[in-house]
Amino acid sequence: MRLAVTGREGQVAASLVETARGRDGLEVVAVGRPALDLARPDTVFAALEAARPDIVVSAAAYTAVDQAEDEKDLAFAVNATGAGKVAEAAARLGVPVIYLSTDYVFDGTKDGAYVETDPTAPLGVYGASKLAGEEAVATANPRHLILRTAWVYSPFGNNFVKTMLRLAASRDEISVVADQWGNPTSALDIAEAILHAAARLQTDRNFAAFGVYHLAGGGETNWSGFARHILDTSRAFGGPHASVRDIATSDYPTKARRPANSRLSSAKFEGVFGWKAPGWRVSVESVVRRLGGSETKQALSA
Template identity: 60%
Template sequence: MRVLVIGRDGQVARSLADRAAAHAGIEVKLAGRPQLDLLEPGTVRASILAARPDVVVSAAAYTAVDQAEDEPDVAFAVNAAGARAVAQAAAEVDAAIIHLSTDYVFSGDAPGEYAESDATDPRNVYGLSKLEGEKAVAAANPRHVILRTAWVYSPYGRNFVKTMLALAKERDRVRVVADQWGNPTSAADIAEGVLRIAQTVAADRQASRHGIFNLAGQGATSWAGFARHVFATSARLGGPSAQVEEIATADYPTKARRPLNSRLSCQKLLDVYGWRPPAWRESCWSAVARLVGGN
């Protein structure tokens, strides 16, 4: 089975390349700029038609949440129009598409976990552009699986875990927001889920396999709780650590509004695909161990 991943250098794309070896019979190819540029739809179609994959993983996105407030046209061009181009080209070669989306499609006002059927109400440009991308993908390719994930981290790229470890090398105390809650999610776990889903949808065209699913680390915490766990894990592995000073969202103003609660339920993923990610604390250990050189 051939899997084409759009987004060569992202956290999930690189994690997919890592995980592919554990899945016999899956050939993973990464595609990205300049050969494939979501701002240039012609390059998208040409690359997908040339590769003729069985499954396309749409993992590239405009993810600069605050910058998107100043560049809405670019955010929508990549996250909505670009996603549409990928889905259309995948449909043209009769390939299923697995498209990555975000918890930011929700307002954050709900008291508990969000299910896929809950009303969306993004509060920032990034979330709005990703929601439009979801709609575009679903309309362009009936064989779609849209995965909403959250708080993604890995040994690659820029992410919260790497930022906290870097700060711990410079200071003894770090101020971290404590009133935003969500599910830290390892890119390695996203990759594992994507490959499992890809194996199924490549062979199974049942409508029940398609649609929107949440894929996020099990268990919820605040950003401050996440930071404390990162520091505790790092300290046990001989890496840098710091004390966490809890602050409110109001004490750390950002251009884009973040949801106070973006906890996601993965029950539908378990019901349909028989799998859900492990507890986030377990996966976080593996990522921190790689970053600080532990075992």
Template identity: 60%
Template sequence: MRILVTGRHGQVVRSLVERASAHPQFELITLGRPELDLADTESVSSAIHTTKPDLVISAAAYTAVDQAEDEPEYARAINARGVGSVAKAAADLGVPVIHLSTDYVFSGESDGAYSEDDSTGPRTVYGQTKLEGEIALAAANPRHLILRTAWVYSPFGKNFIKTILHLGETRDHLSVVSDQWGNPTSAIDIADAILHVAGRLGADSGFSKYGIYHLAGTGHTNWSGFARAIFARAEALGRRHVDVADITTAQYPTKALRPLNSRLNTEKFSRDFGWNAPEWQQSMSKVVIRLLQESENR
């Protein structure tokens, strides 16, 4: 199966490249700027038609949540119009699209875990443009799978685990927000899930389980709980002890509002595809171990 992935350097893209190496049935082609620029409709269409993939994975996005508040039209060009262009080009070739979306399409005001049927209500430019991308994608290509995820981390790029480990190298105490809840999600697990679904698409000519799904780590916590778990694992591996104090969102203001509740219900994905993400602590531990080993080998 020939798979075109939009983007080159994102956490999920790099995880896909790594995990696909164990699956010879998949030929991954990653394309980013300038060959495929989501803000340039012509380049998107040309790249996809030239590549002629069997499946497109829409992974590239504008993800600077705070910065998006200052440049909404650029965020919209990438997250909404760009995604629509990807979906249309794929539809022209008659191939499906797997698209990564976000918990930010919700308001974060619900008490329980969000299901796919819950009403959206983004409170940030980033969330609004990602929701517009979902809508554009669905309108342009009926053969779509929209995978909403949250709190993504990995051994690659910038993410919460890498930031926490770096801060812990020089600080004895950290204050971390404790009133925002969600599912820490490994990009490696996301990659495994996507490749699992790609296998289903390739093997089933009558595949019909298109639509929106939630894909996130199993279990939930808040940011301070996440930080404590990271430090506990690092300390067990010989790193210094770091104390974590709880603070509220109000005590750590940001330009873009963070949802207080990002928990995602993943039962639909589990039911339809027979795949469950590991408990978040398990996946977190693997990434922490890998990052610490890599730092020691530098």
């Protein structure tokens, strides 16, 4: 099975390439700029056709949440128009598409975890552009899996785990928002789930459960709880540590509003594909342990 994943530098793309390495009968090819540029739709089909995929994973995205408020056109060009073109290219090639979306399609006012049928109501441009991408993907290719995920981190790229470790190296205390709740999700776990789902799509030619799924780490916490576990784990491995001070969202103003509740229920994905994410604490410990090894300096400076 050969997967083409859009983007080379993204956390999910890097995790997919690494996770697939050495597995018999499995190849992941990362396709990115300049050959494939979502802001230039005319590049999409030729780049994916050259990759000869059995399945396309649409992971490349505009992810600068605050900057998107000032760059609405670019955010929509990449996350909506570009994603639609990827799905259209997959359809022309006769293969399914797996599109990565976000918890930010919700406004955060629900009391419990969001399920796939809950009404969407994004608070900002980023969430709105990803929701538009969902709609474009579904329209362009009926054989689609839309995977909404949340609070993604990994050993790759820029993310919350690496930020906390970097700050802890130079501070005794870090202020972190305590009134936003969600599911920390390792991109390495996302990669495992995607490969599991892709194998099902490849072997089950009569698969009929295409559509929207939530895919997030097991369990829930707030950002300050997430930070504490990162730093406590780092200290246990001999890495940097700092105390965490709880603050309110109002104490840390950002250009884009964030949902107070980002919790996602992954029960539908678990039921259909028989795959369940590890508890978020376990996955955090795995990534922090890895970042505390010989690659620490390189990873934390990335």
